[in-house]
Amino acid sequence: MAAKTAEQGLVDQWRDILAVHARTLCELDRELHPHGLGASDFEVLDVLAEGSSDDGGCTFRVQEISSHVHLSQSALSRLIGRLEKDGLVERGMCSEDRRGVRVSLTDKGRELHTEVRPLQRAVLKRMLAGTTD
Numbered sequence: 001m002a003a004k005t006a007e008q009g010l011v012d013q014w015r016d017i018l019a020v021h022a023r024t025l026c027e028l029d030r031e032l033h034p035h036g037l038g039a040s041d042f043e044v045l046d047v048l049a050e051g052s053s054d055d056g057g058c059t060f061r062v063q064e065i066s067s068h069v070h071l072s073q074s075a076l077s078r079l080i081g082r083l084e085k086d087g088l089v090e091r092g093m094c095s096e097d098r099r100g101v102r103v104s105l106t107d108k109g110r111e112l113h114t115e116v117r118p119l120q121r122a123v124l125k126r127m128l129a130g131t132t133d
Contacts, residue, residue: 024127031119035112036086038080042120043069045088045113048105059092059104088112 028039083089088109
């Protein structure tokens with residue numbers, strides 16, 4: 001009986017994590033939507049911005065971005081394509097590996113990220129406060 005109770009505790013904990021994740025994603029999408037972004041869009045911009053130098057010289061390979069965001073390779077490629085179409089990122093060939101693609105923020109992408117970052121961080125603070133105790 002104790003094993004079954006422990007197992008149910010794990011299942012309940014997992015479901016709580018999923019519920020917090022779903023609520024937080026919905027809230028992020030709601031807050032970012034007026035700026036033309038979704039939560040996944042922002043995550044890609046945030047990864048690029050965190051790795052960027054002041055002169056904007058830092059770029060990431062798509063594979064490096066995928067290790068930070070939880071999207072399939074094809075979903076990430078489509079998302080990057082949309083961000084590129086909106087003028088927020090640029091794609092270029094990888095000099096080290098001709099099969100690779102590098103992605104970097106544009107000035108427009110950096111400005112939008114700077115504008116919406118406080119909104120995203122406020123949502124995280126509001127939604128996740130007390131959930132990691």
